[in-house]
Amino acid sequence: MSLANRNSEYYIALECKDLQANAMAVDSTGTYVLLAGRRYLAIRNLDEQFELVHKFPRQSKYDVGAAEWNPTIYHKELCVISSNQRLEVLTWRNDELTQTHSLRAHTRVITDLNWHKFDPNLLASCSVDTFIHLWDIRDSKRPTLSLSAIAEASQVRWNRISPHLLATAHEGDIKIWDQRKGTAPVQYIAAHLAKIHGLDWSPASENQICSSSQDNTVKFFDISNPRRTDYSLTTNAPVWRARYTPFGEGLVTVVVPQLRRGENSLLLWNTSNRTTPIHTFVGHRDVVLDFEWRKQKSGDTDFQLITWSKDQTLLVWKIEPFLQKLCGYEADDSKDVDGTGTDIIETVKLPKRTSPKVQPLQQEFSLLNVLIPNLEVKKMDPVTRIMNVKASINNLTVNLQATFPNAYPCGVPPVFQITSGSNITDNIKTQLLQTLNHLAQQRVSKNRTCLESCLRQMVTTLEQLSVDVEKDRIYERPYIDPVNALGGYNDAYIPFPRTSGAKFCSVGTLVCFSRPLHTRRLSNKLETTTPRALSALENVFTKRSNDNMTVSAYYFQRQRSRAKHNFSKVSKAVVHIYDALGLFFVNRQLAEEYILDGDVGTICKHNAAAAAVVGRWDLVQAWTLAELVAGPQQADEEMSWSVHPFGNQLMQSLITHYATQSDIQMAAMLCCIFGKDQEMSIRKSSLKSLLSPGQLAPGKRWLKSGGSPYHTIPPADIIRDGWVLPMLRTTRSTSLDNLRMEELVQVVPQRSSSTALYEYYKLAYAETLYRWGLLYNRAEVIKYMCNPPEPHKGVEFLTDCKDCLKPAKNCLCNTCKKFSLNCMVCHLSVRGSANCCTICGHGGHTYCLKEWFSLKNYCLTGCGCHCLVDTAGMFNS
Template sequence: MAARWSSENVVVEFRDSQATAMSVDCLGQRAVLSGRRFLYIVNLDAPNEGHRKISRQSKWDIGAVQWNPHDSYAYYFAASSNQRVDLYKWKEGNGEVCTSLQGHTRVISDLDWAVFEPDLLVTSSVDTYIYIWDIKDTRKPTVSLSAVAGASQVKWNKKNTNCLATSHDGDVRIWDKRKPSTAVEYLAAHLSKIHGLDWHPDNEYTLATSSQDNSVRFWDYRQPRKYLNILPCQVPVWKARYTPFSNGLVTVMVPQLRRENSLLLWNVFDLNTPVHTFVGHDDVVLEFQWRKQKEGSKDYQLVTWSRDQTLRMWRIDSQLQRLCANDILDGVEDLIDGISHLPEPDKTLHPQDSEPQHNSGHGDEEALKEDFLNDPLVGEKTDQLGLPQTLQQEFSLINVQIRNVNVEMDAVSRSCTVSVHCGNHRVRMLVMFPVQYPNNAAPSFQFINPTSITASMKAKLLKILKDTSLQKVKRNQSCLEPCLRQLVSWLESVVNQEDSTSSNPYALSNSVTPPLPTFARVSNAYGSYQDSNIPFPRTSGARFCGAGYLVYFTRPMTMHRAVSPTEPTPRSLSALSAYHSGLITPMKIRTETPGNLRLYSGSPTRSEKEQVSISSFYYKERKSRRWKSKREGTDANNRPIKAAGKVIIQDISCLLPVHKLLGELYILNVNNIQETCQKNAASALAVGRRDLVQVWSLAMVATDLCLGPKSDPDLEIPWAQHPFGRQLLESLLAHYSQLHDVQTLAMLCSVFEAQSRLQGCPNSYGPFPQRASNLASHSRYV
């Protein structure tokens, strides 16, 4: 180890450590470097004065290591190795393993201590599970989150105690640990694998993702269809994390050449060029973390560990911090700070008004801050920072390509006018947004002229819109676009019902509004019938099970496909709703992509859900009295009962190479081979294997003691030349080897081996040829 200072930056070399991970404790005093043989504990205040080691015995490298972020637990840190997490305790210069967390079945990819609860630790693995552990009881995880794909990153939200995020290849899932059954939100973030994930330190809805696709993207998971901003790069991005000051971001690139500078500092408000490049490391930076700021100091220190086996501490002074600041937000903070320091009113003049004046001053301060942040220019900046979005920003993100829909938006008056034309119906509506929107405050909806729908239709539509908006604002999510989709979908369903009463119920009127364009995300309000990720239901299938049975099912013989047999089956369940609404034909479904089938029909009602099934319209009943009389009956109300397809369980044990019952009945008495052959022949007869009865009869003759070796070999024919000797055994082994009957082969080999040992022959099979032994051995691989 060697230490040197360069431009007030500390450089410490650990050439023999072979460390793959690094972590800095919450007090800023120590760093741990994790190698295969040792864990190095480095004193960051005096890194050149030596370090302590914790010995470890493992053939696996440490994948992730992290100190507990709470002061009261600052002496704990966790390190993952293959499928296990070890909890270490470092006190008074000594370290030891306290306990281990074992639950994952595949390698652990990441871990993270909870920000608000010092006892909780979350781990992610390739085995598709995310476990939340309580270190007070490490026997099993307290919460288990299950995903379809393995998670590569897991991070707790820095502002919400129940929220965490995981990355799965190019996707991100947002979880609530109180609802572990499914993720609360999905983000299709990148086209390639995500290497880094970091939550914004001040806003609970914003996070940054870095990926193999050469980009860093910023997200508000309340609006997962579109990223807030993007940082394009020329090379893959290994890590991207927010700074603890101003609006900075530190990224680690994957260098194309060994000596390229890969550690960069950015201003999230200006991503055109980095504000600073950290020059010094000769190889890619594996990990970087911030030291706790010392009391009274305005400088920060960034601690980095590189593949070049050097630990560096970079000083970030106030001048470098200002490069990451936003002038607009800094201006409003200075202004608000100045207001807060204004002299208070003279309380002696108006004592009765002192309290209202104080409240009024505080309200003016908040109003000034809100008006400033609602400015469009400031809103654009705060959107990148991750602050709550303004109404102007929501208006700018509305999909204006919806056909027959016109939206006139006015952010100043906090209102918008929606006009929809569908068939013969016209709807014009005024939507007013309260000041608290969308923080649990829903907008109001009011019909204005010209609106052509009836009073009852207005009441139904208002209820749908209010329910949709309340469902969104309860989660602090914007609701304008979901309400627009519900409005158009409801009008289309009304037009379809009116057209169904015409003379041709299967023909659509020319005035029907074309289907909505594809949206990148479908809310749960649209039901599972429009989920293009669910495979199309099967009408027949078969599976083998380990108990020797084949289970298969078929559709009723009275049902036949309503489409041409040459037309392929649809790929997803979303096609069912398209069939049900009659909007498209089977051939149209075949040519449409799954995404375009999502919104062909509105949310099905309760009665519609009961009717929607694959057998109700994709397959039709045969119009035959013969089939009806045989397959249908009536229920208690004298209504016809349609026959369902059969589920058949077939015994296929005869096709298996091992007979289960025969294996239970077989015996092997090495002291009496004749009895063994006789009882095995009886067992074969009991289960109906007459061919094996003959085999065991021949084996009983071949192992008779009269065929054994005599004192004078000239008195009789040797066993190898006897008709029941070598030729018989070789023919039996060859025959059952060709049939792949490993059960019979194993029993014959065991019987003849036992007979040879019983006769005291030193070589395998004694009087029986070694060639037979080789043939039996070869049969195991046939």
């Protein structure tokens, strides 16, 4: 261990090879640094140059994922580390590090944690299990609030200015949450196309946040306008972390540790000039695992950056004034001397017996906003230094009296009392007073007034407590008949028929509905258990037939006050629509980027690149393997991929694997690309020879001779060799139930032909593309279906070939083999979409005609026909 190595820019604070620590944290005072790994926890005092490190062995088979000290002065001795699915809260006191709390609620590994910036007892954690838990260490048995994000959460960060906002990262997206507004995010930001590795809130603006990503960029967003990026900076490698400097407009970035490209440096940027970094910190011999800013000591002009590397060295970097100036910061002795980014105001310590001349209470009363919702000010007396208010939320009423000591607000908080006339329980009273006292103590510790903040917090807390009381009343255990105790207990919490449910609709959309929370049963005397069906209410209706009992009257209770006030308050159920696309393997972006035209090698290479963009590395590997299989075909066109030593069986295994995993997208793409040889033979022999009429169920002809390759819905099932292949429903369904491939693969016996299965994969994927509105991509997939075209049975329009004047059905004349139609606008041969006038017969490209008839209503050829008017008149007649 070495402590003496120094240079002009940094010095080595610690070098200890046996620590093997991968997480680092600096405490709120800038004195201690915590290094955490699987074998040891270590504490180093940065103020003592020659102090030895304190090492504490860990008895755990799991490594430490993240570590952080409590940022508040009240619990500066607390730190927390994450180990697999558990959080361990540790206390550093008297040179001893002891565990005081163990927080367990996550079911998968914890990816990040973050202390609240203002509340010393509040902690947030996120995990691969898609949940973000908010913990209060005073009640460590369970989280105080759990947020479900559906997708894996990789980062969680509390806002540095607003105490209620926090941000989480989910792959390439950012979600903003407000702990006061339930469990749904208040803002959603589609930030990157690759994974986000780091988040950091601005220390100067509560609405600005930056994200560092695998796509080599750092992007800055204003959460009040999340649809666009404020600005971004681009690096040469994926960015692991990007954090604001405590001075000026600086930002420090570091590359992803797993890359190991020899990039062991940190970059310092000026966010107002993002073309190139202004400084590079060079010193580590291996990748940087973490870095933090040290709290600036009083009187210091240099800021310090603490970095921990995989080379097991801890470096302390001095940020001298010239670097601060490059970030737009001018050092000022009277400002920001503590490194917190806030101005320091000189305060005067008052004697015990002195009047409040620094911040008169009368001035605070005069500036108070008395129009706070649900709050009524009863009395404000600056002479007796007493204030009385009344808060009324739903059915709760609180009369509060605040008494202000003479030394208020210089370190002395007011005294709060719940007076007579309040109708709250002792539990609510205790919670309310604890909240007010805590907030007041926080404010006055900084010599700030707290009256209006406490009053607003009282209303907010009372609102939340009233909601909790209502929920407890709604879900209170119902009366259970002792005669039928077991049945009543089992049926007590069964949802009422047809009043709640959930269903996957379209592609990746989950729709949930339920009864409103504030509704309740009319009377427990009518029915002690929830009826299992609507018909079960017949007995109840029979008993109360004189009262015109209905289902609505049974289930909802109308308040008498509605009739009294002559208005009706309708109970409305809320339908929640969730984006569940992250739960499935099908990907819209891949569907847009995938190609099917060209040689097999080019197709596989292009599709592998598309899969890499969305981070599907398993698909990249599969497409690369498919490209290798297709190699002989590139060398010799006569040699099919199926002749390859591993080609046929390997591709069948890949298709079966992805179908079993419900990745219908990949299974269908492989079927289209590598099923050409089999499809050609099937097209020659037709499916009539493959599935004889005797093998098809009566009235169930799906791949019948003459079926249209562009038909979107199969009319029936396939029955072959004694097994039934369930196809898509005869009417278009928006349910994702059709994507359950695993059961389908297990049903098919080994002796059966795989061709029908491959056709099903293509058709199911085509249906998915249709729901996404990707009609062109769907048409490409449909072209690879094996069923022959269905004969036309309706009205048919033919064109006379312009050369041989013979009737032609297609764009090529069957007689002279030339293009049969020229566009009357551009005079070029028509090969694609075309339209013709049913009166004069002239026509051409659809887009050409659309442009012409948007300006004119007569035929361009000069035949005198008013095509639009005359055609409409013909059909009207």
